[in-house]
Amino acid sequence: MITADRMAAVDANAAALGVPRKQLMESAGNAIAREVRTIADPGATVTVVCGRGNNGGDAFVAARFLSEYDVRVRLLGRSESISTAIARENWDALDAAEIDAEAVVDPTGEPDRLALWDADVIVDAMLGTGVSGPLREPERTVAKRITEAASGTDTAVLAVDVPSGVDADTGEIAVGPDGERVAVPADRIVTFHDAKPGLASATDAEATVAVADIGIPDAAELFTGPGxxxxxxxxxxxxxxxxxxxxxxxxxxxxxxxxxxxxxxxxxxxxxxxxxxxxxxxxxxxxxxxxxxxxxxxxxxxxxxxxxxxxxxxxxxxxxxxxxxxxxxxxxxxxxxxxxxxxxxxxxxxxxxxxxxxxxxxxxxxxxxxxxxxxxxxxxxxxxxxxxxxxxxxxxxxxxxxxxxxxxxxxxxxxxxxxxxxxxxxxxxxxxxxxxxxxxxxxxxxxxxxxxxxxxxxxxxxxxxxxxxxxxxxxxxxxxxxxxxxxxxxxxxx
Ligand SMILES: NC(=O)C1=CN([C@@H]2O[C@H](COP(=O)(O)OP(=O)(O)OC[C@H]3O[C@@H](n4cnc5c(N)ncnc54)[C@H](O)[C@@H]3O)[C@@H](O)[C@H]2O)[C@@H](O)CC1
Ligand SMILES: [K+]
Missing domain, CATH: 3.40.1190.20 (Ribokinase)
Known part of the structure; x- marks a missing residue:
């Protein structure tokens, strides 16, 4: 088990050892794509909901890996609001490669409600360990729509690292201004490097949690470093x-x-x-x-x-x-x-x-x-x-x-x-x-x-x-x- 703070320390130590975060993001995206392949049939529609931070960045890498695979990938998110340099670089790489991914700019708008409704797989890459407090807009509305789209249907929801809205350390979902606790309901979670203490209680216990190795060397945990x-x-x-x-x-x-x-x-x-x-x-x-x-x-x-x-x-x-x-x-x-x-x-x-x-x-x-x-x-x-x-x-x-x-x-x-x-x-x-x-x-x-x-x-x-x-x-x-x-x-x- 690793807490979010310790993960940040280990990540910085890995960078000091010559394995920068962008490289870890590459492995994380690859791991997401592999998980998608295990659940999506050929020809399936995969809707990837991308956040502003590095959780979203992981998804841009995943979309690149999935471009070789027989699925239709749609990215929901706003490229103009990307907030980290490496997520931006991976977005630009998608763009430059002219990868056939549909980008939808307003995830709360009506067309995008449909993009969630007819998906076979929804990949939740809105927020990972960077969440603080209750989901704000537009993530809050999107999480509710994912819940609607997945309930009573065959749509599988794969959460990247942590279901969006869940505190990775405690499993808690903060109460929002509307008095509700809103988070993405995941069927599967692909989490990176090590299990997070909050994941076991994060969902209805039915969610399977896969831990993906993303190439952080043991030395980043064992040896002290700037992290x-x-x-x-x-x-x-x-x-x-x-x-x-x-x-x-x-x-x-x-x-x-x-x-x-x-x-x-x-x-x-x-x-x-x-x-x-x-x-x-x-x-x-x-x-x-x-x-x-x-x-x-x-x-x-x-x-x-x-x-x-x-x-x-x-x-x-x-x-x-x-x-x-x-x-x-x-x-x-x-x-x-x-x-x-x-x-x-x-x-x-x-x-x-x-x-x-x-x-x-x-x-x-x-x-x-x-x-x-x-x-x-x-x-x-x-x-x-x-x-x-x-x-x-x-x-x-x-x-x-x-x-x-x-x-x-x-x-x-x-x-x-x-x-x-x-x-x-x-x-x-x-x-x-x-x-x-x-x-x-x-x-x-x-x-x-x-x-x-x-x-x-x-x-x-x-x-x-x-x-x-x-x-x-x-x-x-x-x-x-x-x-x-x-x-x-x-x-x-x-
Ligand atoms: N070593 C690591 O720690 C690695 C982390 N990776 C990914 O990076 C993620 C963490 O990335 P970040 O630190 O960029 O954080 P996130 O991508 O989880 O979220 C950050 C963004 O969310 C916003 N935000 C925070 N709380 C919010 C709320 N309540 N409602 C709406 N928006 C909110 C912030 O303003 C910020 O823009 C991990 O979960 C994982 O997916 C991977 O790339 C692999 C390596
Ligand atoms: K997530």
Missing amino acids: DLLGLDRDPMSHKGDHGEVLIVGGGPYTGAPTLAARAALRAGADLVHVACPESIAREVQGFSENLIVHGFPGEILEPEHLDRISELASGRDVVVFGPGLGDADPTLTAVERFLEAYDGRAVIDADALQVVPNVETDATLVCTPHQGELRAMGGPSADDWRERSDLVREFAADLGQTVLVKGAYDVITDGENLRVNRTGNPGMTVGGTGDVLAGAVGAVACTQRPLQAAAIGAYANGRAGDLVVEDQGYGLVATDLIDRIPEAVRTDA
């Missing part, structure tokens, strides 16, 4: 705080780590970043950036007696990043353990704090970010080959019941069920501090995204930032270089 960043697109109406508040709990033996994590969290898009660290280093941490809100607790390391203060700071924050630079003194590890026992929010756990996680009962939702050594310290698996490691880490994460991001040349990211692998980054990033940057970035993204997605985006962005640095200046990067490039690395319009 994964799409979820970070910002609503122009957003308010302060919408993109999250992060608390970094770190520092003690190390002063740089919490600061790197905190600055990375800001650059990765968090609205506010707090740092809780020992008083002994608070002034130094603050000195690194006036954009941070620093809270010192007494002494030189984190101890259980500080937990009231930490819990107070954690409540009201969206995500806590626990670990950078805390060290592994016994009182510190005890404090981490007690914190997790009581905490039920979202947290990113890094560095020495990780070893506590397998032994603690917690209601918190965690993203653990170990390198391979830290994973072993957690009792986790080790394997040289990243594919083998992926399978083992997935099992480990499933047992842990948390999301795990294992850093390496290929970062393995899994929630125990789904698996992603990140290939961005380079050997320059073995320098100290890059892991702290990653933890901070994941923390920021986890304010708005699910844990698996936050880990995937954090890993992709951190590695991409490192690649941008090395592209410009060669190796010799330091962790702070990465932080400065994170905004560029998470740009969705690059």
Whole structure:
């Protein structure tokens, strides 16, 4: 099953891998034509109702494939309202090839009512995953006419990707201004790449759903890519705080780590970043950036007696990043353990704090970010080959019941069920501090995204930032270089 958002991400990742959407549309159109051939007898009349977007574009390709076949194809739609470049190109290709397809310009007009009435097969390519809200005009009237034309007749209705008007994720049909829920009633659905969660409940359950492979490589789903960043697109109406508040709990033996994590969290898009660290280093941490809100607790390391203060700071924050630079003194590890026992929010756990996680009962939702050594310290698996490691880490994460991001040349990211692998980054990033940057970035993204997605985006962005640095200046990067490039690395319009 794939949701519409994930499909958009995978589609963009496929494009980045060299398989552009127009190519996918070609395969989609071909698949529609094949379905039509299985249901239409020679000489049949096939009326294809084409929408403005890429769902309609798929149908233009289908019409081209059907031109070789013994059926009469009629296209209902308005070519002047085509709204995407690739749908337009496929329309133009039909036109230029002088394919004998009847284009009818006003789908609500009387002649077109007839075009639906005498069709043997109606192909519904009005709207696919791009639908929002109840069908508007003219699609609303057309959907009603398809319903009339198909009820009590032999006319077969084949929906392209999703029956028009149905939400592909939920199966819901929105109530229109007339109080009615209007969608195209499909007998068959040819959907692309993977089943959509809403399709099972979309129709009267009698509809058969065929999933057509359209050539999206597995790598577009497995490997992180620019498509994964799409979820970070910002609503122009957003308010302060919408993109999250992060608390970094770190520092003690190390002063740089919490600061790197905190600055990375800001650059990765968090609205506010707090740092809780020992008083002994608070002034130094603050000195690194006036954009941070620093809270010192007494002494030189984190101890259980500080937990009231930490819990107070954690409540009201969206995500806590626990670990950078805390060290592994016994009182510190005890404090981490007690914190997790009581905490039920979202947290990113890094560095020495990780070893506590397998032994603690917690209601918190965690993203653990170990390198391979830290994973072993957690009792986790080790394997040289990243594919083998992926399978083992997935099992480990499933047992842990948390999301795990294992850093390496290929970062393995899994929630125990789904698996992603990140290939961005380079050997320059073995320098100290890059892991702290990653933890901070994941923390920021986890304010708005699910844990698996936050880990995937954090890993992709951190590695991409490192690649941008090395592209410009060669190796010799330091962790702070990465932080400065994170905004560029998470740009969705690059
Ligand atoms: N990788 C992919 O995601 C692929 C998608 N493809 C096709 O592309 C489709 C999605 O294309 P688009 O994103 O262009 O979206 P659609 O073609 O589903 O619809 C977009 C159009 O519908 C209009 N619209 C939205 N809600 C409406 C409503 N309630 N009433 C009337 N009009 C409404 C929009 O203004 C827009 O013009 C998929 O369903 C599939 O058929 C294929 O080409 C293959 C690859
Ligand atoms: K459709």
